[in-house]
Amino acid sequence: MLSVVGLAFAGVALNAATVTFARDIAPIVFEHCASCHRPGQAAPFSLLTYDDVRRRAHLIAAMTKSRSMPPWKPEPGYGEFAGERRLSDRQVELIQQWVELGTPEGDANDLPPAPRWAGDWQLGKPxxxxxxxExxxxGSDGPDVFRTFVIPIEMPTGRYVKGLEFHPGVPRAVHHANVKIDRTRSSRRLDDDDPGPGFEGGGGRGALFPDGHFLGWTPGQAPHMLDDTAWRLEAGSDLVVEVHMMPTGKPERVQVRVGLFFTDEPPLRVPYMVRLGRQSIDIPAGTRDYSVTDSYVLPVDVEVLSVQPHAHNLxxxxxxxARLPDGTTTPLIYIRDWDFRWQDVYRFRRPISLPRGTTLTMQYTYDNTADNIRNxxxxxxxxxxGQTTASEMGDLWLQLAARTSSDRAALDVDYAPKMLQEDIAGDEKALEINPNAARLHADLAFCYLAAGRTADAIVQLEDAVRLEPSSAHAQYDLGTTLLKEKRLDDAAEHFNRAIRLKPDFSEAYNNRGAVQVLQGRTDEAIASYTEAVRLNTANVEARDNLASALATRASLLAQRDRIDEAIAHYRRALQLNADLPAALVDLAWILATSERHDVRAPDEAVRLAEHAAQxxxxxxxxxxxxxxVAYFSANRLDRAISTAQAALDLASTTGRDDLAADIRRRLESFKRERR
Known part of the structure; x- marks a missing residue:
């Protein structure tokens, strides 16, 4: 009996004695640790050689045994995720045995090749x-910094994006980042109001994850190309990067870069983002088990592609x-010990199919006691x-894919009001606590506008102006809302204030021009639009508005027989916007019917009118x-007659009797000419 027991223990010792760095530990370290623990990356030391690992063997053993490293928060059995960094129980035990044995190096022939990484960009050249x-x-010390940076994207046309790769610049100083797209320039305005690079807190209200995609970076997260879900990046958009930075002990110059990879292939499906959570969070001091719950019932069949839980320190x-209609439950994620420092986006290895009627649910628990070491x-x-880490959040974002575009539209119609009401509740709660925050008043105002509560929105925007009267953007936002309500004099006053505060405010000039058009002050509107375009040649709305105003002015000039001036205005309008039907038609009419030989241009009239018809x-x-009429002027009689007949039929069926009578007279004259 003793000999049998002795042999058993000898077997354990023999197995342990075979654990070496070369054969057993290096594969673990190379696969799970080296992507961060290498020169130039976020980790504080390298783990690429035997000496690197041996010097920190006891630390590695302790961190892996506690599951602190590699950082991977989801518990096993609650969703299978791509790129999982969790070590198996066997791998953890091998590390413990290796350290207990004195960290033997082993046979160099057993050592796997050292990991290699692509050049500067893992996905290839962007x-x-x-x-x-800039x-x-x-700073070298102090608290963590959460700041948002706006990166303008210079592209002549929109493109589909199949991949994005983030370079933090100083990896050891950047903890994580979210990347969003702002097509409204709301984030750029916040940047303008902050004297330094970027601005504190999260992006503006227009900064969104594009087309239902999570975009971001955490240490060790590998970028990937999208298969069939490329997202659209429109020309004139801004990249908005929300960065969590940590002092390193010395000053650091952080300048992130982003590589974009394009494709000409449109997506076969467009994901949709659903957020579960509450913005009415209010956790009393000393509360150990504060709970936040939320749920949503799916109106259509979907697949869950990925999830992103988010909260702060408590x-x-x-x-x-997900609770299915048949009563069964499908786990999506479970994190037993949340750590704000190691948040991530978790992509499922295989999408999870959920039928219509499934209830999506999140349940978060918070600890606001001194026992919480992260408090x-x-x-x-x-x-x-609140958005800052001094406040708290509780969101579970889910990336869903509906089966059809119509299902996605139905999902949006059903879900969007829920998200809007939660945003309103959050802003209202935040203003109870901080009533003098101008940005909160503005954010709540735009939520009210989305909910159709215009009068309430104006009150909030007036409060924002009262709190920050020197903010050109606050003046502009109020003016824009008043313009929509046709309170023209009040709107003009706020646009004028915005321009005085910010003389290069192209959008304010544009909206002042809109007021002047409605007031019948066309020449002044043209001046405002012209200045808007001069200040920002990429302001497409201002260019189009200037074109329309010029066309309006041209029409007035033509009515006064100031033909040369009218033609000049029409041509300038069409240079700005070649697709302006009113200008195309009016100029074509002049060129086709003028009695002046130096004005009459039948062929050009045909080209303009054909484009308008198209x-x-x-x-x-x-x-x-x-x-x-243009065809007739160009001696294309058959085309003139057939087109006039089509015009007559259309005018008659649409009740435009006076126009029909004029067309009928012209049609008869065309026919007489042919006889």
Whole structure:
């Protein structure tokens, strides 16, 4: 009996004695640790050689045994995720045995090849590389910094993006980043109002994940190309990068870069983002088990592609699951010990199919006691909802894919009001606590506008102006809302104030021009639009508005027989916007019917009128009438007659009797000419 037991223990010792760095430990370290623990990356030391690992063997053993490293928060059995960094129990035990044995190196022939990484860009050379316009100087010490940077994207046309790769610039100083797209320039305005590079807090209200995609970076996260879900990047958009930075002990110049990879293939499906959570969070000091729950019933069949839980320092436990109509439950994610420092986006290895009627649910628990080692407040104090880490959040984002585009549209119609009401509740709660925050008033105002509560929105925007009267953007936002309500004099006053505060404010000039058009002050509107375009040649709305105003002015000039001036205005309008039907038709009419030989240009009239007909899909009787006259002027009699007949039929069926009578007279004259 003793000999048998002795042999058993000898077997254990023999197995342990075979654990070496070369054969057993190096494969673990190379696969799970080296992507961060290498020169130039976020980790504080390298783990690429035996000596690197041996010097920190006891630390590695302790960190892997506690599951602190590699950082991977989801518990096993609650969703299978791509790129999982969790070590198996066997791998953890091998590390413990290796350290207990004195960290033997082993046979060099057993050592796997050292990991190699692609050059500067893991996905290859990007089609476009953009970077922060200037670096941000991060101090050597102090608290973590959360700041948002706006990176303009210079592209002549929109493109589909199949891949994005993020370079933090100084990896050891950047903890994580979210990348969003702002097509509204709302984030750029916040940047303008902050004297330094970027601005504090998250992106503006227009900064969104594009087309249902999570974009971001955490240490060790590998970029990947999208298969069939490329997202659209429109010309004139801004890249908005929300960065969590950590002092390193010395000043750092942080200047992130982003590589974009384009494709000409449109997506076969467009994901949709659903957010579960509450923005009315209010956690009393000393509360150990504060709970946040939310749910949403799916109106269509979907697949869940990925999830992203988010909270700050007080969150402890996170659960996300789906309860199917048959009563069964599918886990989506479970984090037993949340750590804000190691948040991530988790992509499922295989999408999870959920039928219509499934209830998506999140349940988060928070600990606001002194026992929570991550509680930044000593002693604990009341914490409410907010974007900064001094506040708290509780979101579970889910990336869903509907089966069809119509299903996606139905999902949006059903879900969007829920998200809007939660945003309103959050902003209202935040203003109860901080009523003098101008940005909160503005954010709430735009939520009210989206909900159709215009009067309430104006009150909030007036408060924002009262709190920050020197903010050109606050003046502009109020003016824009008043313009929509046709309060023209009040709107003009706020646009004028915005321009005085910010003389290069192209959008304010544009909207002042809109007021002047409605007031019948066309010449002044042209001046405002012209200045808007001069200040920003990429302001497409201002260019189009200037073109329309010029066309309006040209029409007035033509009515006064100031033909040369009218033609000049029409031509300038069409240079700005070649697809302006009114200008095309009016200029074509002048060129086709003028009695002046130096003005008459039948062929050009035909080209202009044909383009107008194409723009209106042959469904505007006035346009077709003009085209018929242009054909007649160019001696294309058959085309003139057939086009005039089509114009007459259309005018008659649409109740435009006076126009029909004019067309009928012209048609008869065309026919007489042919006889």
């Amino acid at each position: 089609d476009l590389i953009v970077s922060m316009p 670096p941000y100087l991060l 969150a402890r436990e996170m659960k996300g699951f 930044p407040n000593r002693p604990p104090k009341r914490v409410t909802f 723009m209106t899909k042959q469904q505007d009787a006035l346009v077709l009438d003009t085209l018929a």
